[in-house]
Amino acid sequence: MNFIMSKYRSGIWAGAVLFLLALFLFVLSLQYSYSGVLGPGPGFFPTWLSGILMVLSIWYIYESVKGKNVSSESWPTGQSLKHILFIIISLVLFVILFTLFGFLLAGFIFLAILFYKEYRWYTTLLMSAGITIFIYWMFNSVLKVYLPLSGILF
Amino acid sequence: MDSFFLLMQGFETALTWSNLLYCLIGVMLGMFIGVLPGLGPVSGTALLIPITFGMEPVSAIIMLSGIFYGSMYGGTITSVLVNVPGEAASVITCIDGYEMTKKGRAGAALGVSAIGSFIGGVVAVTALTFVGPALSKFALKFGPPEFFAIMLLGMLMIVALMGKSLVRGLIAAVLGLLFAMVGQDMVTGEFRFTFGSIELMDGIDFAVMAMGLFGISEILLNAENPTKVKKPEKVKGLLPRREEWGPTLKSVGRGTGIGMLLGVIPGANSIIASTFSYILEKKVAKDPSRFGKGAIEGVAGPETANNAHSGAALIPLFSLGLPSSPTMAVILGAFIMHGLTPGPALFTKNPDFVWGLIASMFIGNVLLLIMNMPLVGMWAKIALIPYKLLFPIILMVILVGTYSLNGSLWDVGLMLIFGVIGYILKKLDIPMSAMIVTFILGSQLETSMLQSLSISTEGFLIFFTQPISAVIMSIALIIFVLSILSGVKNKRGKLADDVEM
Numbered sequence: 322m323n324f325i326m327s328k329y330r331s332g333i334w335a336g337a338v339l340f341l342l343a344l345f346l347f348v349l350s351l352q353y354s355y356s357g358v359l360g361p362g363p364g365f366f367p368t369w370l371s372g373i374l375m376v377l378s379i380w381y382i383y384e385s386v387k388g389k390n391v392s393s394e395s396w397p398t399g400q401s402l403k404h405i406l407f408i409i410i411s412l413v414l415f416v417i418l419f420t421l422f423g424f425l426l427a428g429f430i431f432l433a434i435l436f437y438k439e440y441r442w443y444t445t446l447l448m449s450a451g452i453t454i455f456i457y458w459m460f461n462s463v464l465k466v467y468l469p470l471s472g473i474l475f
Numbered sequence: 476m477d478s479f480f481l482l483m484q485g486f487e488t489a490l491t492w493s494n495l496l497y498c499l500i501g502v503m504l505g506m507f508i509g510v511l512p513g514l515g516p517v518s519g520t521a522l523l524i525p526i527t528f529g530m531e532p533v534s535a536i537i538m539l540s541g542i543f544y545g546s547m548y549g550g551t552i553t554s555v556l557v558n559v560p561g562e563a564a565s566v567i568t569c570i571d572g573y574e575m576t577k578k579g580r581a582g583a584a585l586g587v588s589a590i591g592s593f594i595g596g597v598v599a600v601t602a603l604t605f606v607g608p609a610l611s612k613f614a615l616k617f618g619p620p621e622f623f624a625i626m627l628l629g630m631l632m633i634v635a636l637m638g639k640s641l642v643r644g645l646i647a648a649v650l651g652l653l654f655a656m657v658g659q660d661m662v663t664g665e666f667r668f669t670f671g672s673i674e675l676m677d678g679i680d681f682a683v684m685a686m687g688l689f690g691i692s693e694i695l696l697n698a699e700n701p702t703k704v705k706k707p708e709k710v711k712g713l714l715p716r717r718e719e720w721g722p723t724l725k726s727v728g729r730g731t732g733i734g735m736l737l738g739v740i741p742g743a744n745s746i747i748a749s750t751f752s753y754i755l756e757k758k759v760a761k762d763p764s765r766f767g768k769g770a771i772e773g774v775a776g777p778e779t780a781n782n783a784h785s786g787a788a789l790i791p792l793f794s795l796g797l798p799s800s801p802t803m804a805v806i807l808g809a810f811i812m813h814g815l816t817p818g819p820a821l822f823t824k825n826p827d828f829v830w831g832l833i834a835s836m837f838i839g840n841v842l843l844l845i846m847n848m849p850l851v852g853m854w855a856k857i858a859l860i861p862y863k864l865l866f867p868i869i870l871m872v873i874l875v876g877t878y879s880l881n882g883s884l885w886d887v888g889l890m891l892i893f894g895v896i897g898y899i900l901k902k903l904d905i906p907m908s909a910m911i912v913t914f915i916l917g918s919q920l921e922t923s924m925l926q927s928l929s930i931s932t933e934g935f936l937i938f939f940t941q942p943i944s945a946v947i948m949s950i951a952l953i954i955f956v957l958s959i960l961s962g963v964k965n966k967r968g969k970l971a972d973d974v975e976m
Contacts, residue, residue, distance in 0.1 A: 335903050339646060346653060346668065353660075353667055360928040363660040366921050367653070367667060374649045380642045390640035392904030401699040405898075408698055408870075412691075412891055415874060416884055428871060435867035452868060456875055465529050466879040 332385025336378045343374035424468040428453035478604050485830025498835045501538035502842050505545020509561045510857050513697045516546040520805045521685035525876035532813035533828045537835040539809050543802050544785045548843045551588045553858045556707035564745035564781040567753045571773030584774045586713035589847035591727040591779035596840040598731050599786025611794035614819035619926035620937050624947035626920050629741040629797045630913050631951050635958035636742035637906040644909050651910035655917020674885045681808040683890045688907050690873045691894025694866055707855045719771050726756050726772040730779030738787025741799040748784040749777035801908040804915045
């Protein structure tokens with residue numbers, strides 16, 4: 322029962338967040354002129370859309386409270402939650418390292434982090450270095466997309 | 476007959492060495508994506524958009540379309556051999572395909588799917604060759620009100636057909652439209668929802684959104700329940716028994732019909748096509764009890780249907796500029812990035828491009844037939860590449876690809892945010908497909924509405940006084956009302972369950 326309850330709750334929470342988002346966008350939309358020279362102005366669409374979204378989110382909350390059409394997906398817990406957070410953190414880390422050190426080092430560290438848990442350390446190092454250099458070569462030479470080799474720090 | 480000569484000219488474009496190569500790369504990547512259980516056609520096409528950046532438009536789209544229809548072929552292999560669908564449209568093939576494998580008839584199952592897919596694909600592209608130009612000629616008469624009505628109809632169809640709950644579909648559609656509003660307004664030049672950020676002034680890049688929503692979120696979802704693929708058996712003999720040819724070809728014919736019909740309907744995705752075909756095969760069979768125990772028709776029909784579907788889905792995209800599924804939306808995004816506008820004018824304005832592309836699809840289907848008949852064993856081995864090796868590389872390609880769009884890390888950050896949003900939406904069962912389609916159509920929808928109103932003397936009534944748009948608007952309204960009613964009577968859940976089986 323507890324399990325099902327939490328499923329209902331996620332719908333209610335999502336509806337509430339959507340409602341707040343819609344309300345925020347609605348207030349913003351009011352700043353754009355609602356009508357223009359040709360009829361509706363730049364504010365017309367946003368106002369209506371965010372208004373409709375507010376109504377929809379209330380409907381969504383109602384549906385979730387009633388327990389109708391509840392999503393059959395369950396939220397991750399324990400090991401899988403850890404795994405997902407680990408991936409997200411390493412993605413963010415890549416962006417930070419990219420800014421600081423450029424592509425080669427960021428790419429190498431990113432891959433090494435993800436491979437480390439699964440492979441032996443020397444395989445990890447070799448694969449990370451090899452794949453990073455291969456991708457660099459693909460983008461720089463074949464696809465003509467420039468990837469910076471250095472970042473802010475060096 | 477005009478189409479025929481234009482098509483021959485198209486072959487001239489498609490048969491240059493470089494375009495042939497891109498076609499081959501495209502269908503091979505498609506097979507690859509199809510075979511790998513962790514990667515679907517939407518994310519596959521999305522994450523390869525940046526790679527096509529430096530190419531000629533025609534080569535780029537030849538490659539991206541190849542990925543799309545190639546993945547429909549590839550998805551079959553793992554369904555049949557190891558009971559793991561490579562992509563969603565092949566779920567239904569697992570039922571009888573895997574049973575056939577257990578009886579040692581994997582070869583026949585793969586053989587008929589390849590033949591069926593080829594027939595379905597080629598017939599659908601032939602239909603595109605002749606129906607596409609005719610439809611676009613008709614659509615050339617359309618003004619802004621008609622386009623507005625068609626886009627509205629397309630969006631409502633997608634919302635009505637996708638997902639369990641109507642309200643969640645509508646939420647997704649409205650969210651997509653709101654995301655499309657970000658940036659400079661096309662008509663007045665006013666900045667909307669930019670929050671003072673320079674990067675947002677250009678609006679949200681389509682590829683950034685698609686790669687996040689479909690690419691990253693798919694990896695995150697896979698991290699939760701990794702699919703384990705066991706070693707496939709060796710494939711022997713690719714042809715069905717002599718007495719099976721008749722029924723097989725009949726189900727291929729029916730599958731082609733169903734696939735093409737559903738392909739042109741926005742929102743009726745290839746899963747619906749293959750499911751319908753399976754249900755029909757079971758209905759017309761003399762002995763329905765064979766189904767689920769390795770009936771060859773249960774493999775041939777659905778596999779044909781999803782390939783015919785993928786070819787036919789290009790008809791509304793080419794002639795009306797209307798994407799009927801998320802993958803079509805991604806391809807539409809690629810069109811726009813390469814400076815092409817799909818729509819009625821495409822056939823007259825860029826004939827070289829369109830006919831080259833159509834011709835390449837005939838070639839691509841032949842290449843795929845070769846890859847799926849004699850070389851099928853090789854592809855089966857690819858499914859064995861461990862996911863733990865693959866997913867970091869996929870992530871890296873997504874990251875670098877996003878960066879390469881504009882050389883900006885801001886895009887990469889935004890893409891990651893969309894990745895997390897996509898993951899949450901998936902968990903809440905809010906259909907992302909509806910969101911991406913409305914996002915890509917958003918600014919056109921707004922512009923066409925404003926244009927309609929500016930030529931209108933009676934305000935919003937123009938959508939109902941023009942005959943064509945009035946008809947389309949009425950259909951849209953009827954569909955909307957029907958989907959509300961089906962929601963009230965709680966029949967939606969049943970339909971969605973049917974699709975999932």
